Amino acid sequence: MSNNSHTVTVTINDSTYEREVEARLLLSDFIRHELRLTGTHVGCEHGVCGACTVLLDGQAVRACLMFAVQANGRQITTVEWLAASQDRLHPLQAAFREAHGLQCGFCTPGILMTLLTFLEENPHPSEQEIRATLSGNLCRCTGYQHIVDAVESYVKRKA
Amino acid sequence: MKPASFKYLSPDSLDDALAATAQHGAEAKLIAGGQSLIPAMNFRVLQPAVLVDLNPLTELNYILPGGDGGMRIGAMTRLRQLERDPLAAVRAPLLHAALPHIAHVQIRNRGTLGGSLVHADPAAELPVVTLALAARYRVQSAAGSRWIDSSTFFNGFFDTAIEPDEIMVEIALPPMAARTGCAFLEVTRRHGDYAMAGVAALVTLDESGVCQRARLVYLNLGDAPLDAQAAAGLLIGEKQSDELTVAVAAKAAEEEIMPMGSVHASINYQQHLARVLTCRALNQAFVRADEWRMTNDES
Numbered sequence: 001m002s003n004n005s006h007t008v009t010v011t012i013n014d015s016t017y018e019r020e021v022e023a024r025l026l027l028s029d030f031i032r033h034e035l036r037l038t039g040t041h042v043g044c045e046h047g048v049c050g051a052c053t054v055l056l057d058g059q060a061v062r063a064c065l066m067f068a069v070q071a072n073g074r075q076i077t078t079v080e081w082l083a084a085s086q087d088r089l090h091p092l093q094a095a096f097r098e099a100h101g102l103q104c105g106f107c108t109p110g111i112l113m114t115l116l117t118f119l120e121e122n123p124h125p126s127e128q129e130i131r132a133t134l135s136g137n138l139c140r141c142t143g144y145q146h147i148v149d150a151v152e153s154y155v156k157r158k159a
Numbered sequence: 160m161k162p163a164s165f166k167y168l169s170p171d172s173l174d175d176a177l178a179a180t181a182q183h184g185a186e187a188k189l190i191a192g193g194q195s196l197i198p199a200m201n202f203r204v205l206q207p208a209v210l211v212d213l214n215p216l217t218e219l220n221y222i223l224p225g226g227d228g229g230m231r232i233g234a235m236t237r238l239r240q241l242e243r244d245p246l247a248a249v250r251a252p253l254l255h256a257a258l259p260h261i262a263h264v265q266i267r268n269r270g271t272l273g274g275s276l277v278h279a280d281p282a283a284e285l286p287v288v289t290l291a292l293a294a295r296y297r298v299q300s301a302a303g304s305r306w307i308d309s310s311t312f313f314n315g316f317f318d319t320a321i322e323p324d325e326i327m328v329e330i331a332l333p334p335m336a337a338r339t340g341c342a343f344l345e346v347t348r349r350h351g352d353y354a355m356a357g358v359a360a361l362v363t364l365d366e367s368g369v370c371q372r373a374r375l376v377y378l379n380l381g382d383a384p385l386d387a388q389a390a391a392g393l394l395i396g397e398k399q400s401d402e403l404t405v406a407v408a409a410k411a412a413e414e415e416i417m418p419m420g421s422v423h424a425s426i427n428y429q430q431h432l433a434r435v436l437t438c439r440a441l442n443q444a445f446v447r448a449d450e451w452r453m454t455n456d457e458s
Contacts, residue, residue, distance in 0.1 A: 024162045024164055046198035062266065064197075114265065118264070136262070136265050136351055
């Protein structure tokens with residue numbers, strides 16, 4: 001291995017992975033191409049669209065704004081962690097389905113991961129707070145209204 | 160869009176990081192939060208030969224009260240940490256007010272105070288706010304450390320007084336003087352975008368409400384944080400009035416700021432924003448300084 005190659009060990013959704021990677025490999029590409037966890041989407045690759053949002057030690061971050069080597073020894077949660085099985089969605093995912101909170105679904109993984117930590121910290125958000133949080137994730141289909149509806153119905157059901 | 164190849168160094172200590180900057184000099188780039196650096200590398204605007212990762216240096220991540228009543232903040236402190244810090248809310252309300260305007264939570268979870276200052280984007284909030292607060296920055300090299308005053312730190316577009324072999328380690332904020340009020344305002348097209356214009360305002364009053372000190376620093380209205388000293392000077396020795404704030408705003412907008420215009424905002428519109436934001440920010444700062452006076456002086 002060249003001196004640009006590094007061993008990365010990460011725990012993702014309770015499984016531990018070890019790979020040899022080039023230093024320049026983005027965390028987003030590591031997750032998708034090396035680990036084949038393709039639920040995390042890649043949109044703009046410069047931190048604007050939010051599609052690649054994952055949780056790093058429980059905090060929402062852009063996976064395209066980190067190198068995979070920087071995740072060595074860390075714990076990552078991706079959208080694959082949400083649903084217990086193919087037919088048992090996470091309640092937040094179920095709320096999205098019911099409220100029509102997605103159309104093409106490209107932005108959805110990033111939005112779900114962003115909302116997960118947001119709703120943990122802020123279990124009774126106002127509409128304005130929901131919209132402010134969603135500002136970090138671009139959606140070109142829904143116009144956001146149905147996403148806001150989904151979050152509100154999830155919050156109401158949880159109360 | 161993938162970054163060019165680089166040699167990655169991940170030092171365990173500040174000494175090791177300083178040895179790396181001493182060895183590699185300008186061909187090395189330091190990575191803090193990476194929230195501006197990695198986009199630039201993805202676009203290949205920047206292709207550093209060596210990347211020195213400061214993230215393992217947890218000793219540079221702290222928020223402490225300064226002995227003088229101010230604050231000492233480690234350069235690798237994450238913005239989200241600062242945003243939620245109760246001490247920062249009390250001792251540095253201007254900083255606290257500006258933080259939620261910076262990009263989005265996902266970015267603030269990674270982005271650092273030192274990283275933003277050294278990056279020195281003229282549209283960024285933290286250079287403006289720390290300059291308005293008369294912060295000092297401690298930078299260190301293998302040869303030793305020095306303090307740089309925020310008033311001499313920013314040279315222009317992405318250009319600062321820090322040398323390639325130096326690492327910013329600490330930001331010192333002086334205490335807020337008695338009867339000081341502050342405000343931070345900016346206007347963006349969308350929440351979290353770079354602002355078309357923004358201002359940090361600070362006023363310090365005497366016991367009778369006469370302005371003794373004032374500061375107006377603008378973002379994205381010049382090639383660096385723009386310190387409108389002549390406009391702020393008009394406030395000295397005066398009590399608040401609408402005529403005064405309007406005159407100050409006009410002086411700043413017409414004579415001092417240097418807006419460049421963009422697809423988002425024409426130069427005229429940026430001037431308009433500067434004028435409106437200055438009035439609003441000064442009014443808020445005066446109200447807060449007055450509140451301080453009422454609660455503390457007369458009790």
